[in-house]
Amino acid sequence: MHGPDIQWYVILSALLFTTGALGVLLRRSPLIILLSVEIMLNASNLLLIAFSRLHGSEDGQVFAISVMAVAASEVVVGLGLIVAMGRRNIELDVDKLRTLRG
Amino acid sequence: MKAAAWICLLLPLASTLAITLGGTALSRRTAGWISTLTTFGAFVAAAVAFFQMLGESASERTHVTTSWTWLSAGQYHFGFSLLVDQLSVMMMLIVAGVGGLIIAYSLGYMDGEDEERRYFAYMSLFVFSMLLLVEGANLLLLLAGWGMVGLSSYLLIGFYQERHSAIAAAKKAFIMNAFGDATFALALFLLVEHTGSLDYSSVFAAAPHGGTVANLIALGLLGGAVAKSAQIPLHTWLPDAMEGPTPVSALIHAATMVTAGVYLIVRCHPLFENAYFIQDTAAALGALTLLMAGLIALVQVDIKRVIAYSTMSQIGYMFVAAGIGTYANAMFHLMTHAFFKALLFLAAGIVIHAVAGEQDIRKLAGVGKLMPRTKAFFVVGSLALVAIFPFSGFFSKDPILAAALQRGWFGITLYVIGMTGAFLTGLYAFRLFFIVFTGEPSSFVREHHHAHHGQEGPVSMMATVGVLAVLATIAGFLQWAPLWTPLTKWLDPVAPPLVEATSAQEWATSGVGITIGLAGIGLAWLLYSAKRIRVPRALPVLEHKFYWDEAYDVLWYRSSDLVSRGLYAFVERPLIGGSLVAVGRGFSLAGRDVGRLQTGLVRSYALALAGGLAVLVVIFLAVR
Numbered sequence: 001m002h003g004p005d006i007q008w009y010v011i012l013s014a015l016l017f018t019t020g021a022l023g024v025l026l027r028r029s030p031l032i033i034l035l036s037v038e039i040m041l042n043a044s045n046l047l048l049i050a051f052s053r054l055h056g057s058e059d060g061q062v063f064a065i066s067v068m069a070v071a072a073s074e075v076v077v078g079l080g081l082i083v084a085m086g087r088r089n090i091e092l093d094v095d096k097l098r099t100l101r102g
Numbered sequence: 103m104k105a106a107a108w109i110c111l112l113l114p115l116a117s118t119l120a121i122t123l124g125g126t127a128l129s130r131r132t133a134g135w136i137s138t139l140t141t142f143g144a145f146v147a148a149a150v151a152f153f154q155m156l157g158e159s160a161s162e163r164t165h166v167t168t169s170w171t172w173l174s175a176g177q178y179h180f181g182f183s184l185l186v187d188q189l190s191v192m193m194m195l196i197v198a199g200v201g202g203l204i205i206a207y208s209l210g211y212m213d214g215e216d217e218e219r220r221y222f223a224y225m226s227l228f229v230f231s232m233l234l235l236v237e238g239a240n241l242l243l244l245l246a247g248w249g250m251v252g253l254s255s256y257l258l259i260g261f262y263q264e265r266h267s268a269i270a271a272a273k274k275a276f277i278m279n280a281f282g283d284a285t286f287a288l289a290l291f292l293l294v295e296h297t298g299s300l301d302y303s304s305v306f307a308a309a310p311h312g313g314t315v316a317n318l319i320a321l322g323l324l325g326g327a328v329a330k331s332a333q334i335p336l337h338t339w340l341p342d343a344m345e346g347p348t349p350v351s352a353l354i355h356a357a358t359m360v361t362a363g364v365y366l367i368v369r370c371h372p373l374f375e376n377a378y379f380i381q382d383t384a385a386a387l388g389a390l391t392l393l394m395a396g397l398i399a400l401v402q403v404d405i406k407r408v409i410a411y412s413t414m415s416q417i418g419y420m421f422v423a424a425g426i427g428t429y430a431n432a433m434f435h436l437m438t439h440a441f442f443k444a445l446l447f448l449a450a451g452i453v454i455h456a457v458a459g460e461q462d463i464r465k466l467a468g469v470g471k472l473m474p475r476t477k478a479f480f481v482v483g484s485l486a487l488v489a490i491f492p493f494s495g496f497f498s499k500d501p502i503l504a505a506a507l508q509r510g511w512f513g514i515t516l517y518v519i520g521m522t523g524a525f526l527t528g529l530y531a532f533r534l535f536f537i538v539f540t541g542e543p544s545s546f547v548r549e550h551h552h553a554h555h556g557q558e559g560p561v562s563m564m565a566t567v568g569v570l571a572v573l574a575t576i577a578g579f580l581q582w583a584p585l586w587t588p589l590t591k592w593l594d595p596v597a598p599p600l601v602e603a604t605s606a607q608e609w610a611t612s613g614v615g616i617t618i619g620l621a622g623i624g625l626a627w628l629l630y631s632a633k634r635i636r637v638p639r640a641l642p643v644l645e646h647k648f649y650w651d652e653a654y655d656v657l658w659y660r661s662s663d664l665v666s667r668g669l670y671a672f673v674e675r676p677l678i679g680g681s682l683v684a685v686g687r688g689f690s691l692a693g694r695d696v697g698r699l700q701t702g703l704v705r706s707y708a709l710a711l712a713g714g715l716a717v718l719v720v721i722f723l724a725v726r
Contacts, residue, residue, distance in 0.1 A: 024708050094704045101702030 009050035016043035028093045030085070034078045041071045103154045104167040107186045110147035110194055111233045113140040117226035121219055130218040134209045137222035141205050141229050145198035152191050160595050163188055166239045173242070180300060185239035189596045192433060193236035193365055197358050200440050201229045203566045204353040207448050210560030211349055211455055221261060221347070228254035232358050236365060241290055241300040244366070248286065248326065251359045252279040258354060259346040271342035278339045282329020289322025293373075306372040320377035323370055324384055331363030331417045333391045338650050340414055344406040348454060351406055352447035356413045357440035364417065364436050367424040371597050375427070382512065385425025389519040392418025396526030398647050400533065401640040404461045405450050408534050412487060413443055415523060419502055422516055427600025428505035430590035434581055435502060438494035442486035442574040448567045449479040452559045453538065457550045463537050465546040470539025472551050473558045477539045479571045484531040486574045488619040489524065496616070497578030499524070504583070504603035504611035517611075521618050528622020536630040584608045 016039055023036025045064045052060025085092060117140035121133045128136070155163050168181035205225050212218050231254055235247025252275075260272030294300060296315060297308035310316045327333075332340035343355045354360070367374055367384060374381040392415040399411035416439045423432035453469055453476060454461055470477035486493035489500060503520040506513040543551070554560055581589040584605040603611070628634045646652065 021712055025705055025712065028705070097704065098702030101700060 006050060006054050009046060013043045013047045013050070016040070016046065028095050030078070030082050030092055030094055033094065034075060034082075037078075038071060038075065041067055103151050103165055103186060104184070106147040106151040106154070107165075107167065107184045107194075107237060108169075110144045110151065110198060111184065111230065111237055113144045113147070114226045114230040114233065116140060118223050118230060121223040121226065125219075128219065131209075133219040133222045134205075134212070137226045138202065138206045138209060140226065141198055141202040144229065144233065145195065145202050148191060148194035148198050151186055152195060155186070155188070155191055163595065168239075178294065178298065180240055180242045182243070183239035183301075184237045185302065186237065187596055188592050189365075189369060189433070190236050192437070192593070194233060196437055196440050197229065197232045197236060200357045200444050200570075201225075201232070201353055203569055204349050204357070204444060204448065205229075207352075207451070207563050207566040208347075208349040210562035211451055212347065213560065215347075217261075221258075224254055224257045224261070225350075225353070228258065228354060228359070232362070235362055239301060241293065241302070241305065241370075244369075245283070245286060245290060248330065248362065248366075249283055251354070251362065252276060252283065252330070255279070255343070255354050255359055258350040259343045261346055261350065265345065267342075268345040271339070271345040275339040275343050278336050279329050282326040282336060285322040285325030285329075287322075289319045289326070292319050292322070302369070306370075309373055309376055311376045316373070316376040317380055320374050320380035321383075323366060323373060324380055327363030327366045327384070327421075328387060329363075330366075331360050331421070332414050333363070333387050333418065333421055334394065335650070337391060337395075337414055338647075338654065341402075341407050341410045341647070344404070344410050348406065348447060348451035351410070352444045352451070355410065356443040356447050360413060360417060361420065361436045361440070364420040364424055364432050367421070368429045368432055368597050371424075371427070371429060374424075375600070381425050381427070383425070385422045385512075385516060388418040388421025388423075388425055389516050389523075390418075391415065391421070392523040393519050393526070394648055396523045396530060398644055399530040400526065401644045403463055405453070405463050405466065405534065405538060406447070406461055408463070408530060409443070409446050409450060412446075412527065412531065413439075415527065416443065416487070418523070419499055419520065422506065422520060423502040426506055426509050426513065426516065428502060428602070429597035429599055430581075430587075430593045431498065431501045431505060431583075431599075433593060433597075434589050435495075435498035437580075438486065438498040438574070438577055441570055441577050442483045442493070442495060445479060445567060445570040445574045446483035446487065448563070448570065449476050449483060452476045452479075452563055452567065455559060455563070456552060456554070457547060458552070460546065460550065463534060465544060466538045467547070468539075468541045468543035469547045469551065471541075471543050472547065472553075473539075475564065476558050476567075479567050480535060480539060482571045482574055484535050486578075487531050488528045488623060489615055490619055490623075491612075491616060492575070492578065494574050494576070494578030496612070497580075497582055500612045500615040501583045501603065501608060503615065504607045505599070505601050507607050507611070508601040508603060521614060524615055525618045525622040528619045528624075529626050532623045532626035533630050536626055540631050 020036040020038075020040030020043060023039065024033050027033055027036065045067055048060040048064045048067070050060075052058065052064075082092065090097075114137075117136050120136055121128065124133070164185070164187040166183055166185050168183040170182055171179050172182040173180045205222070208221070208225065212221055215221065228251060231247050231250035233247075235244055235251055238244045238247055256272045256276040256279075259275055260269050262268045290300060292315060293305055293309070296310050296319075297305050299305055299308070309319070325336075329336040340355060340360065344351050346355070367381075374384070395411040395414035395418065399408050399415065402408045402411060416435070420432045420435050420439070423429070423435060453466060453473065456473065457466060457469065460466060470480075482493065486495040489495040489498075503517050503524075506516040506520065509516070558564060581587050583590070583603070590599065629637050643649070
């Protein structure tokens with residue numbers, strides 16, 4: 001087997017996931033939040049493929065493709081919402097969207 | 103014989119079904135004729151069975167015929183079986199015969215009434231139920247018939263369903279009868295447990311002797327009999343049942359259904375003999391009832407209610423007879439009573455029919471002058487009721503009291519009460535007769551009396567009442583103790599008497615009975631016809647019918663009303679209602695606080711999600 005050991009992949013994936021999670025938690029623009037979510041998804045995809053390669057089975061790759069499909073659909077919906085917000089002149093700041101406050 | 107029994111039973115059922123299913127396709131007349139002819143058909147079948155039985159020797163006159171197994175439960179099997187023996191064939195003749203006459207009378211009485219068809223369907227249903235009651239070969243079929251006569255009685259009392267009082271009376275009758283049905287059913291449970299069967303023969307052979315169980319069984323049966331026959335303490339429904347049409351009062355609430363209790367005691371006499379205390383109780387209740395009903399009848403002003411109280415009183419005599427064990431006399435009095443009481447009711451019905459439905463005797467005063475034939479019918483019925491020779495009541499009532507003399511002090515008490523009752527009978531029967539039928543017609547009568555095409559009533563009514571008048575006059579000669587006693591001999595294999603009066607007692611009782619009856623009539627004449635004595639004011643206790651209704655009202659209605667009001671005020675409102683309000687308020691308060699967690703900040707939700715996940719991961723790793 002060529003390439004780095006599995007722990008490097010895990011570390012890279014953890015870094016990516018943390019970046020994404022921090023982006024979701026700290027940023028206020030919905031566009032950036034969507035991007036961060038994508039980064040988290042890709043972190044998990046990286047792990048799936050790495051372990052798939054480690055175990056020599058294709059299951060992980062299949063899941064990774066499914067995740068991509070789901071991520072693409074999710075982005076479509078999310079971007080659609082953001083476009084709708086822009087058309088209605090709603091400020092692109094998730095902290096301002098507090099209609100559901102109890 | 104067996105075929106005759108089935109035909110007798112099923113003809114009235116066929117009539118009910120035909121009238122019900124036929125609906126408006128049948129004319130009202132046709133419905134009436136179907137009902138009348140099928141009931142007479144049943145009578146013919148009963149007569150055929152009777153004559154076939156006459157040709158047999160006394161020991162082989164019991165026939166049981168099973169058509170199919172009606173109910174099976176575990177090791178118990180109950181057949182749909184009919185029993186034809188001396189007792190049931192006698193009841194079949196009475197029920198179908200008197201029933202046929204009364205339904206024929208209804209052709210005239212109910213003519214032009216709305217929903218005549220419904221009336222005739224119910225009447226046929228009643229005849230079927232009553233025949234099922236007397237022909238059933240096991241106690242379960244007896245109970246089925248017992249319940250069904252109660253149902254038909256309920257339907258017919260409430261026949262005028264637009265009248266509030268009729269509906270109330272129907273419900274009252276049904277509820278009090280249901281109480282009796284329940285004790286009856288409990289007795290049957292005990293019988294099944296202890297004998298494993300409900301067929302008469304095996305039950306009587308295996309029934310427990312003495313002891314609590316035997317007493318409880320007899321008590322349960324007595325409860326049923328007392329409710330059905332309107333004896334103390336379950337009697338208050340019968341006077342109210344007079345809300346039904348008059349022929350119904352004649353058939354169900356005088357001639358047949360209310361005597362079912364007497365039939366039950368006679369049929370199940372071995373069970374009562376196993377519990378002699380309960381049998382004595384039956385006699386005592388009968389004696390109390392006959393006295394009390396006689397007293398109440400003295401002050402009633404509704405013509406039908408007077409006759410209703412006299413019915414209770416006469417059934418009291420039958421209970422005395424059944425209670426002391428002179429069964430044949432009980433059945434004999436049941437038969438003659440069916441004739442003369444039906445006669446009285448139907449004659450009263452002719453009067454009511456002719457004066458636009460009025461029943462108050464004060465308004466009806468003097469109607470006899472316009473209706474001489476009805477007056478004659480009524481006097482025949484009254485004389486039979488008071489037991490004056492040679493009318494039928496004389497032959498059947500006095501032997502009951504004569505037989506009571508065989509029972510020591512208890513018997514003598516019954517005898518004295520019975521004789522007092524006989525005096526009251528003379529007084530109230532002829533009070534009714536003198537007020538309604540003698541003297542000058544009142545202004546009300548002059549105004550409202552309509553002759554029916556120049557006659558006193560339609561042919562169907564006058565003819566049937568005539569037949570009953572003949573029967574009420576001559577039927578007594580069937581048996582004249584101690585000269586000839588064919589009925590006692592006929593019933594001896596089924597219900598052998600426990601006591602038999604001596605000839606001297608019979609003659610003496612007859613003499614005393616007639617004297618006392620005439621004394622009652624004489625007093626009535628002095629009071630109400632000659633008016634030599636002023637009529638004393640009615641005692642309030644009599645006008646309130648000894649406060650039975652009031653007592654039941656306080657005991658059951660008001661007490662439960664009070665309890666439920668108390669429960670509402672002290673349990674329902676503070677505990678149940680209050681706790682529900684508190685629970686609701688608690689959730690509302692909690693919701694307000696929990697609601698603060700919902701900040702609406704998406705990022706805080708995401709943080710909670712991530713934090714929760716992190717905690718779970720840590721726990722997962724730590725626990726592993």
